Amino acid sequence: MSTPSEANTATTTPGPAASGSTTRPSSEAQSADRPPRRTDPVPNPLPYLLDFYPQEDPKFTRIAPFFVALRKGSFTTTRCDEDGSLHWPPRVACPKCRGEKLSWVELPKRGTVYAFSAVLGGAPLGMEEDVPFVVGLIDLQGAELRLFSRIAHTKHEDCRIGMEVELETFDLPDGRVFFRFRPSAPR
Amino acid sequence: MSGGRRVAVVAGGLSNFGVRSATWSELVQEAGHSAFGAIRNFSPQDVDSLFVGAAQPERLAFQSHVAPMAAELLGFEPSKIIQRTELACASGQSAIRSAYAAISAGLSDVAAVLGVEKMNLPSMAEANTSMADVLDRSWDGVHGATAPPFFAMCAQRHMLEYGTTAEQMAMVSEKNHRFANSNPTAQFYSKTFSREKLLKLPMVAPPLRLGDCSSMTDGAAGLLLVSEELARKYTDTPVWVRGTGQHSHFHNLSGAGSLSSWPGLRAAAQEAFRSARMEPKDIDLAEVHDCFTISEILEYEEIGFCPKGKGGQFVADGRSDLGGEVVVNPRGGLLGCGHPLGATGVAQAVEVLQQLQATVPAARAVKGAERALVHNLSGSANVHSLMIYAREN
Numbered sequence: 345m346s347t348p349s350e351a352n353t354a355t356t357t358p359g360p361a362a363s364g365s366t367t368r369p370s371s372e373a374q375s376a377d378r379p380p381r382r383t384d385p386v387p388n389p390l391p392y393l394l395d396f397y398p399q400e401d402p403k404f405t406r407i408a409p410f411f412v413a414l415r416k417g418s419f420t421t422t423r424c425d426e427d428g429s430l431h432w433p434p435r436v437a438c439p440k441c442r443g444e445k446l447s448w449v450e451l452p453k454r455g456t457v458y459a460f461s462a463v464l465g466g467a468p469l470g471m472e473e474d475v476p477f478v479v480g481l482i483d484l485q486g487a488e489l490r491l492f493s494r495i496a497h498t499k500h501e502d503c504r505i506g507m508e509v510e511l512e513t514f515d516l517p518d519g520r521v522f523f524r525f526r527p528s529a530p531r
Numbered sequence: 532m533s534g535g536r537r538v539a540v541v542a543g544g545l546s547n548f549g550v551r552s553a554t555w556s557e558l559v560q561e562a563g564h565s566a567f568g569a570i571r572n573f574s575p576q577d578v579d580s581l582f583v584g585a586a587q588p589e590r591l592a593f594q595s596h597v598a599p600m601a602a603e604l605l606g607f608e609p610s611k612i613i614q615r616t617e618l619a620c621a622s623g624q625s626a627i628r629s630a631y632a633a634i635s636a637g638l639s640d641v642a643a644v645l646g647v648e649k650m651n652l653p654s655m656a657e658a659n660t661s662m663a664d665v666l667d668r669s670w671d672g673v674h675g676a677t678a679p680p681f682f683a684m685c686a687q688r689h690m691l692e693y694g695t696t697a698e699q700m701a702m703v704s705e706k707n708h709r710f711a712n713s714n715p716t717a718q719f720y721s722k723t724f725s726r727e728k729l730l731k732l733p734m735v736a737p738p739l740r741l742g743d744c745s746s747m748t749d750g751a752a753g754l755l756l757v758s759e760e761l762a763r764k765y766t767d768t769p770v771w772v773r774g775t776g777q778h779s780h781f782h783n784l785s786g787a788g789s790l791s792s793w794p795g796l797r798a799a800a801q802e803a804f805r806s807a808r809m810e811p812k813d814i815d816l817a818e819v820h821d822c823f824t825i826s827e828i829l830e831y832e833e834i835g836f837c838p839k840g841k842g843g844q845f846v847a848d849g850r851s852d853l854g855g856e857v858v859v860n861p862r863g864g865l866l867g868c869g870h871p872l873g874a875t876g877v878a879q880a881v882e883v884l885q886q887l888q889a890t891v892p893a894a895r896a897v898k899g900a901e902r903a904l905v906h907n908l909s910g911s912a913n914v915h916s917l918m919i920y921a922r923e924n
Contacts (some may be wrong), residue, residue: 393673394663432785433670456879459790461683461736468660471675479680481784492784494674500737505691524674 385445391498392470394422398520402459409448409456415521419511422446431487453487453511454528455482458490462500477501494524533637537924539762539769541571541755543881548750548869549718553651555592556604558751562645562874565604566849566881572764573755575606579796580639583615584626584646586872590661592649601645602847611639618821619665621907621916622646623752623876628758628916631772640758645875647751658747665910668782678822679736679744681784681911686738690790692840697738699843702823704742706852707821707860711867711891713894716878718748718869743824748869752877759924768888773902774807774919776800781913796808796833796915803917804835804905814857814919815900816886819877820908821864827851830906831859834917839924853897861886861895880918881904887922 403407410433413420422434426443437444460480467475478495480503494511509525516522536741544565546558553561554652567573583598593749594600598615600607612633616625623646630642648656663672666681688693707722711717729742755765762769778799781787787795804810819834828842835856837845843853851859862868862882865875882901885891902921 375632385790389886394660395749406549435784459684459687461680461739463677463680463736464734466655466659466677466735467670467675468663468677468678472656474675477675479676481684481787490785490787492671492674492676505687520620522673 392516392518393520393522394468394470398518400520406436407523410434413448414513414523417513419451420448421451423449429437430487430489432491451484452484452526454476455484455509455525457481457503457505457507457509458483459505460495460500460503480509480525482509485502496527496528532590536637536641537704537759538631538634538772539757540880540920540924541757541762541765541769542566542573542770543751543752543754543877543884544883545716545878546751546862546874547716548748548878549866550630550651551649551749553649553749555594555647556590556859558649558749559601559604559645559647561753562647562753564646567605567755567870567914568597568645570755570765571606571660576608578607578643580612580630580633580642581605581609581614582612582626582629582642582644582852583605583859584617584620584623584644584873585615585876586617586619587661587875588649590664591652591658596625602887605643605645605675607643607741612642613825619909619917620820620870620872621876621914622648622873623878623919624880624905624907624916625876626873627754627756627876627880627918628775628867630754631775634707634756634758642756642762644754644756644869644877646753647749648749648871648873649749650871651749655747661720671784671835674783678911682823682825682888683736683739683830683861685912686743686789686823688789688834689825689829690738691837692789692791693843695741695825695828695843697730698726699847700739700743700828701726701848703821703824703827704848704866706731707864707866708742708859711863712888713892714863714868716750717867718746718750718862719863739823742866745822745865745870748871748876750869750871750874752874754880754882768922770884770887770920770922771924773917773921774802774803774805774809775917776802776806776900777862777914777916778802779914784911787911787913790841792831793833793908793912793915795913796830796906797835799915799917800834800906803919807919807921809919813902814904816858816861816883817904818862818864819859819904820875821860821866822870822908824866826908826912827859827864827911834904834906843915851887853895858897858900859889861897863881863895876905876907876916879907883920887920892897
């Protein structure tokens with residue numbers, strides 16, 4: 345299968361659609377810089393985020409601001425006003441002190457790879473066409489935060505511990521936006 | 532052990548493990564027949580409580596409310612406690628711990644435990660998705676992670692920091708497959724895996740090859756636990772629960788720490804040994820959660836069978852094999868038996884029961900075994916559950 349994500353390494357945020365999207369219907373008008381999509385309905389559309397219904401908007405979640413910011417290219421999370429602890433993922437109450445006064449803060453978009461591997465088979469539903477793909481734990485630069493992410497636009501053999509990566513966002517065919525990392529462009 | 536009543540394991544049994552031409556319900560009846568079908572003085576009406584360890588029946592068998600379904604299939608009508616326990620890969624041990632707690636507290640006298648999972652569907656992606664959902668789905672699973680890449684990262688860091696090698700990991704798999712070779716209920720019964728063959732199998736999640744990973748398996752296992760005063764009604768050779776420990780310290784992978792150390796396991800093991808008034812050197816055999824080869828190596832270290840960082844050398848020196856100071860996974864482990872999530876912890880306890888009763892075939896018998904440890908991890912090794920059993924009360 346083709347992997348459209350590999351063909352769009354130079355695209356900046358908001359980035360290319362998820363790979364495998366060529367067989368999924370689009371619920372939004374296509375912008376000019378996106379790869380062409382099939383728009384005919386498929387009998388069994390596959391969920392990409394391992395769920396069946398988008399639930400990222402304020403009707404369903406109190407952390408909808410994360411996704412609003414992500415769509416604008418900002419990578420954010422919550423910080424507790426009481427004890428100052430930085431959360432990942434964003435929370436509605438501080439797990440440490442139970443305080444409910446939280447602020448949205450901007451996270452660094454660059455990080456270094458702490459550990460990585462690749463999925464060479466056995467991917468979840470909706471991601472089978474992405475195989476092979478790289479995943480890893482990433483230490484954000486300048487923040488006390490290590491988080492797990494897809495590392496797109498690279499091969500396992502080309503990755504190494506300590507490699508610098510940067511955030512990119514991408515649109516999903518059902519209208520959602522999500523994030524992943526990719527090897528950093530030279531500064 | 533803390534203050535409550537003493538608890539005995541008096542019987543256990545298994546279905547065959549593997550890619551089975553059998554449904555969830557059929558596996559329950561197979562294990563039930565094996566576990567409860569030939570107990571001295573036993574009637575199904577004796578069972579006052581039933582605990583069913585089942586991780587993902589909603590997705591993999593399209594069925595919830597499974598505990599009463601299992602009760603019906605086994606002819607039980609529990610009047611004290613009936614419930615399902617879910618703790619992903621440790622769902623089975625979770626059921627045993629619940630039965631132990633209920634009997635110890637005086638809420639039950641005769642508790643049946645059943646662990647079961649049906650994992651092989653026409654679409655393997657269903658099970659892979661269900662495994663990704665064990666992680667924090669919205670933030671970790673969505674990146675495409677299932678178990679292999681997580682444990683691959685643990686292996687990568689352990690190799691970097693302690694010099695553990697792919698060959699040492701293959702030695703874990705070789706040992707456990709050799710034991711499974713003589714275990715008729717194992718998924719890889721009568722199959723041979725040399726180290727050379729294992730090191731040539733395809734990569735699944737680098738550095739883990741196919742032989743470093745346990746399988747998607749269908750299977751079920753049953754166990755009967757009773758209070759001290761009833762133990763000898765059902766058997767002359769009860770095995771006693773002597774201690775238990777558990778620890779949960781993160782869920783989202785942002786809290787996973789170094790990956791090369793599992794402090795949660797260290798804490799859970801210390802609690803299990805404290806409650807059993809034992810030390811690692813007192814254990815004759817251990818059934819530990821070798822979902823991946825690197826897991827067993829980390830488990831030697833964190834349980835305390837060897838110093839930190841020396842797990843690879845421990846298996847290379849044969850110290851976890853027959854004749855070593857602790858025989859690890861004589862059943863064949865998850866690598867050799869397969870890993871039906873809800874059944875695994877119960878199947879490990881059945882092996883311990885049979886080892887301590889000296890009824891297993893000679894090829895994997897731990898001669899003179901008096902004390903045994905069972906360990907399950909679940910999810911991304913974020914939860915660790917342990918039990919210690921002994922022939923002596």
